[in-house]
Amino acid sequence: MTTDRQPIASGLWSDEDNPHLLAGQASDGKIFFPIPEGESGKGLEVIKLSRKGVLWSFTRQDFRPKPPYDGPEDFTPFLLGYIELPGEIIVESHIVDATLEELEIGMAMEFVITAFDDKRATFAFKPERK
Amino acid sequence: MNKVYIIGAGIHPFGRTEERSGRDQGVYAARQALKDANLEWKDIQFAAGGSMAAGNADVMLNDLGLTGAPFINVFNGCATGGSALSTAQSAIASGQYDIAMAVGFDKHPRGAFNANPKSFGLPDWYGQTGMMLTTQFFALKLQRYMHLHGISRETLGRVAEKSFRNGAMAEHAWRRTPMDLETILDSPMINHPLSKFMFCAPAEGGVALILASEKKVRELGSDAVGIASVAIRSRPPGSFEVYAPAIDVIEGGKPTVLASQAAFEIAGIGPEDIDIAQLQDTESGAEIMHMAENGFCKDGEQEQWLAEGRTEITGSLPVNTDGGCIANGEPIGATGLRQVYENVTQLRGRAGARQVSGKAKTAYSHVYGAPGLSGVAILEV
Numbered sequence: 283m284t285t286d287r288q289p290i291a292s293g294l295w296s297d298e299d300n301p302h303l304l305a306g307q308a309s310d311g312k313i314f315f316p317i318p319e320g321e322s323g324k325g326l327e328v329i330k331l332s333r334k335g336v337l338w339s340f341t342r343q344d345f346r347p348k349p350p351y352d353g354p355e356d357f358t359p360f361l362l363g364y365i366e367l368p369g370e371i372i373v374e375s376h377i378v379d380a381t382l383e384e385l386e387i388g389m390a391m392e393f394v395i396t397a398f399d400d401k402r403a404t405f406a407f408k409p410e411r412k
Numbered sequence: 413m414n415k416v417y418i419i420g421a422g423i424h425p426f427g428r429t430e431e432r433s434g435r436d437q438g439v440y441a442a443r444q445a446l447k448d449a450n451l452e453w454k455d456i457q458f459a460a461g462g463s464m465a466a467g468n469a470d471v472m473l474n475d476l477g478l479t480g481a482p483f484i485n486v487f488n489g490c491a492t493g494g495s496a497l498s499t500a501q502s503a504i505a506s507g508q509y510d511i512a513m514a515v516g517f518d519k520h521p522r523g524a525f526n527a528n529p530k531s532f533g534l535p536d537w538y539g540q541t542g543m544m545l546t547t548q549f550f551a552l553k554l555q556r557y558m559h560l561h562g563i564s565r566e567t568l569g570r571v572a573e574k575s576f577r578n579g580a581m582a583e584h585a586w587r588r589t590p591m592d593l594e595t596i597l598d599s600p601m602i603n604h605p606l607s608k609f610m611f612c613a614p615a616e617g618g619v620a621l622i623l624a625s626e627k628k629v630r631e632l633g634s635d636a637v638g639i640a641s642v643a644i645r646s647r648p649p650g651s652f653e654v655y656a657p658a659i660d661v662i663e664g665g666k667p668t669v670l671a672s673q674a675a676f677e678i679a680g681i682g683p684e685d686i687d688i689a690q691l692q693d694t695e696s697g698a699e700i701m702h703m704a705e706n707g708f709c710k711d712g713e714q715e716q717w718l719a720e721g722r723t724e725i726t727g728s729l730p731v732n733t734d735g736g737c738i739a740n741g742e743p744i745g746a747t748g749l750r751q752v753y754e755n756v757t758q759l760r761g762r763a764g765a766r767q768v769s770g771k772a773k774t775a776y777s778h779v780y781g782a783p784g785l786s787g788v789a790i791l792e793v
Contacts, residue, residue: 291537305658315658316535338659339559341551341603343542348526350539362543364552364659372659374543374552382604387559404541 287403289395293317295405301395302330303373303405313371331367333393335407338364338372340385354399365391365407379408413505418791419634420449420622421756424517426740427586427615434466434743437618438517439475445513445620449634453477456622458508460499461515462486463745469496469515490692490781491644492516493619493748497789498642500623510625517618518743525614532655532783546694546782547611549654551603554697558605561712563700565605569597570718571696572610572738578725579739581766584750586615587739610696615741619749621756637759640774640790641678645670653784667786668705668778675776675788676707683707686790687772688758689729690751692780693736703731706778706788730768733758744781751777752789759793 294316295301306317306326315331317323340363346353361377363385377385378396390410398404422444424437432440438461446453453476461469462485470483488495493516500512525546529539538544557563573593579585591609599608629636647653650664676682683706691706693699700714708729709717717723723731734740734754737747755775757763775791 290540291535294537316538318533319535339552339556341548341555341605342601343545343548343603344601345524347542347545348523350526350529350536350544351542352540353542360542362548362552366661369661372661374657376541376543387556398541404537 287397287401290398290402290404295395296330300333302333303393305329305331305371315371315373331370331373334410335365335367335391337385337387337389337391338366339387340377342382361385376404376406377408378406384409414507415626416501416504416639417624417626417629417634417636418621418639418752418756419624419629419632419636420445420451421753422446422448422620423584423750423753424618425584426617426743426750429616434463434517434519434616434618435469435472437519437616438463438469438515438620439472441517441618441620442472442476442513442515445622449622450632451511451622454479455511456481456513457510458482458500458503458512459515460484460486460496460512462488462492462496463516463518464489464492466517466519466745469517472515489783489785490744490779491748491785491787492745494642494644494779494787494789497621497749497752498644498787501639501642504623504625510628512623513620514623514749515618515620516745516749518745519616520614520743522614527655527782534655534657538657543657544655546654547603547606549656550695550698551606553652554701555605557697557701563712563715565597566593567700567715567718568605568610568696569593571693571699572596574724575693575696575732575735575738578733578766579735581764582734582739585735585739586741587735606695606697610738612694612737612742615743617740617743617746617750619746619753621749621752635760637756638792640681640792641675642787642789643671643674643678644785644787645674647784651784654782666705667784668702668780671786671788672706672778675790679790681774681790686729686774686776688733688755688768688775689731690733690736690754690777691731692778693732693738694742696738698780699732699736702778702780706776725766725768733763733766733768748777748779748787751779752791755791759791
């Protein structure tokens with residue numbers, strides 16, 4: 283359902299069947315997400331972040347944000363949170379295929395690409411279902 | 413460094429004043445502060461002031477008088493007021509001036525703040541996808557804190573209940589009607605676990621303070637409150653701040669902890685010595701977390717503190733005695749100075765119905781803001 287949609291930004295995730303978020307890694311091992319633009323991004327190695335993580339915190343966006351939010355006019359509350367990618371970094375992300383009641387800090391999550399609107403796709407995590 | 417005192421305090425009521433610009437509210441507060449100190453604008457040798465969204469503060473000179481005195485514009489997010497205070501305090505502490513003014517005002521449109529990603533060095537997609545909201549940050553930080561330290565949603569409600577109760581007794585407050593716990597808990601959800609009446613709202617207001625050297629205090633015979641310390645700190649590595657697309661896996665420090673420790677060290681006292689505290693309560697969870705970050709209790713103890721009413725005006729450590737941001741709203745440039753105004757009013761024993769019991773000797777104020785900075789001021793009499 284998302285294959286015909288354009289990524290919301292280029293270079294945010296890898297272009298492959300099972301995509302990964304892209305981050306920058308400094309020579310001392312420190313990871314930066316998103317990859318910084320300009321001077322701070324120089325000399326960083328582009329790495330793929332893990333597709334699996336655990337839920338670090340979460341909330342639900344219950345009102346339609348003002349611009350620069352650019353989602354559908356017909357607003358539906360969405361879930362978001364931070365996902366800890368062990369040993370790498372904790373990333374902020376939309377959360378899909380879940381309800382607020384189901385979410386628990388520490389639960390296993392996996393990376394997905396999801397529809398943002400009719401034309402664009404963005405990244406998200408969803409609870410890992412065994 | 414010379415000791416610095418606050419000898420005058422003025423405030424324009426917070427909330428919504430359609431007919432008055434943000435700067436006009438600053439001018440109103442400045443004139444009130446001058447009257448309180450029994451001075452005229454021409455007596456002010458140095459001024460520092462700012463607003464986030466209501467224009468350059470030094471334009472006030474057109475209203476107050478073109479005396480030629482230096483006026484430094486301050487623009488430092490939620491720490492704008494604290495930075496104005498710090499700048500004016502340094503000007504006197506250095507011995508360069510004897511009388512200075514710190515002023516802050518603001519006027520924001522209704523609804524949650526919306527920031528431009530580029531101005532925070534962030535990519536457009538972060539704002540476009542709806543993840544760059546201050547309210548979300550507070551909810552996300554709080555959700556994890558409640559999970560780790562056993563804080564209930566009822567405790568969040570108790571904080572807001574106290575804010576509205578205190579605000580009802582503060583002439584300058586916006587929300588002046590008490591609200592019961594159930595109404596707060598059942599109000600529409602904004603970002604789970606935070607509902608509408610647990611949040612402060614962007615608003616308007618102005619505050620001005622007159623600062624003076626010891627020599628001037630003696631000369632004028634002022635009703636003076638001493639500044640024991642002012643400290644502003646920015647974020648250390650590994651901290652979790654507002655507008656963060658990612659956080660380090662290794663947890664680091666917090667700007668509030670750094671500013672608090674620095675302020676206590678300069679003042680030579682500890683949290684146990686503080687009689688009143690004004691803590692940044694952008695929402696009720698922030699007040700809870702800032703109680704611990706500023707060293708007043710351990711993580712998790714807030715549950716019991718609130719149940720026992722320890723932070724009430726009648727409690728052992730009254731917190732946000734004028735209802736804080738929840739009852740006053742958030743005009744960014746003015747909030748930090750409102751907290752100091754409230755502390756000055758309390759320490760002078762002029763707080764009327766909301767006056768804390770006993771003789772308060774020390775008062776603490778704390779602000780926090782994007783993109784991760786904190787300001788603390790400790791006053792003493």
